[in-house]
Amino acid sequence: MVRLLAHAEIMARTSRLKSVWTAAGRTGRRPIVQDTAFIITAQLWSKGALHVISMLMAQFLSVQAFSTYNVFLLTTTVLASYLGLGLPLAAAKLLARGDTTDGDRERLSVVLYLAAAATVGAVVLKPLYIPVLMPSAVSLNAWWVVAGGALSAWSVLGQSSLYAVRGFRRALLPILSGSALLALGAALAIARSDVHFLIVGALASPLVAAIGSARALSAYDTVPRPSLRLPSSEAFHDVLRTAVPGIGIGVIFTSMTWMIASSLLSHQSSAEQFNMFSVGMQWFALVLFIPLALGQAVFPRYIRMAHQQSTPARMIIQPVASTVAMLLVMAPFAALFTPLLILLYGNKYPFSPVFVVCVILAAAVAGAQTLLSHFVIASRGAGTWMAASLIALSICIACLHVAPPATALAAVLVVGIAYGSLLALAIPIAVYTARTGGRTTTPAAP
Incomplete structure (x- = not known):
């Protein structure tokens, strides 16, 4: 009888261990791989469409028209980062918990109210920031920039x-629909030899994506329904505590690219170099989509682990090491495709193998700091990462002041230096956070 009871106890423990192992497998690597695959698919479609369109525009449009389109993309991206107010980060940290309490309903209402206020402010304050944001050498309707920035902010x-x-x-369909509209605008621009059709397509793309994302979110029971009543001051404080550092982070990174591009555009006869830099940054973003996809997949897990004060070292080391190793291997092979790059974009833009390798290496550095930033923000809050980003911005400004870039290659090197300085700060911060357990600034549910 004793032996039977002992055997039964052993079998019960074994069954519990198997169930725990199975649950860990289902919530561990496999979902991360699946989630990352969906994000990569969406990024490949959207970034791939953008690159194909960019190639076609470089071939069929004049240098000045292509420059107008690149300036539109640059200025709307910068404006969207300002109008975002750090709310995507605040909303992500709020929704990742999966709570539907009244307090979270109020906080979500604060997010929507602030987003609407930012859109209204973009319209009212247009005369103040447009002269600073838009280069005087480019003729572009300012209202298109305002609309593009606001719609992009809602889409993000x-x-x-x-x-x-x-x-x-569910995020795939809005992204695919938006890319299809952008492709339609590009086809009309080529057929009519008018870049303005492409700009209209670029405005319709984030509009459709934002509407599609809102409809998809309404299908989730874990998403709290916004409250129509005026939120409490505590709800505003909780959201702003996360959003304010997020504002700084988004503004810092887009401001760095904008300052580098503006410095390049200020030189005489630099339209070709500006377009080459813009193309380089598009490839930079395409290469960066892998660490971005990984970061977006593990960020909700980092938040939950931060609440439990337990983050395995492999969750930090493996994504960073694998991403950097893969991009470093890609760099020398990418140089071999430089003649193909010239063929795709036209002889007007003389790309060099050194330029291509520098873009890949800069993306490798940026990818490593991007993955570390998700861990630091989830564990220590966005304030720590904003302080490190400010230091990187200061180094970028110093580089532009000492040696303003006159070529696309010099501009890419400045980008690499800025992200490299941030990575040098991110590594000790992440190591210290992992050893001490970090702290979370996510508002606690009432």
Whole structure:
């Protein structure tokens, strides 16, 4: 009888261990791989469409028209980062917890109210910031920039919210629809030899993506429904505590690219070099999509682990090491495709193998710091990362002041130096956070 009881106890423990192992497998690597695959698919479609369109525009449009399109993309991206107010980060940290309490409903209402206020402010304050934001050498309707920035901000907010609730599959349709509209605008621009059709397509793309993300979010029971009543001051404080550092982070990174591009555009006869730098940054973003996808997939897990005060070292080391190793291997092979790059974009833009390798290496450095930033923000809050980003911005400004870039290659090197300085700060911060357990600044549910 004793032997039977002992055997039964052993079998019960074995069964419990198997169930725990199975649950760990289902919530561990496999979902991360699946989530990352959906994000990569979406990024490949959207970034791939953008690159194909860029190649076609470089071939069929004049240098000045292509420059107008690149300036539109640059200025709307910068404006969107300002109008975002750090709300995508605040919404992601709020929705990743999966709570539907009254307090979270109020906080989500604060996010939507602030996003709407930012859109209204963009319209009202247009005469103040447009002369600073837009280069005087480019003729572009300022209202298109305002609309593009506002719509892009709403699109990023919707996409970040969907990723926070792990709605990676549902996020595909809005992205695919937006890319299709952008492709339609490009086809009309080529047929009519008018870049303005492409700009209209670029405006319709984030509009459709934002609406699609909102409809997809409404299908999740874990997403709290916004409250119509005026939120409490405590709810505003909780959201702003996360959003304010997020504002700084988004503004810092887009401001760095904007300052480098503006410095390049200020030189005489630099339209070709500006377009080459813009193309380089598009490839930079395409290469960066892998660490970005990994970061977006593991960020909700980092938040939950931060609440439990336990983050395995492999969750930090493996994504960073694998990403950097892969990109470093890609760099020398990418140089071999330089003649193909010239063929795709035209002889007007003389790309060199050194330029291509520098873009890949800069993306490798940026990818490593991007993955570390997700861990630091989840564990220690966005304030720590904003302080490190400010130091990197200061180094970038110093580089532009000492040696303003006159070529696309010099501009890419400045980008690499800025991200390299941030990575040098991120490594000790991440190591210290992992050893001490970090702290979370995510608002606690009432």
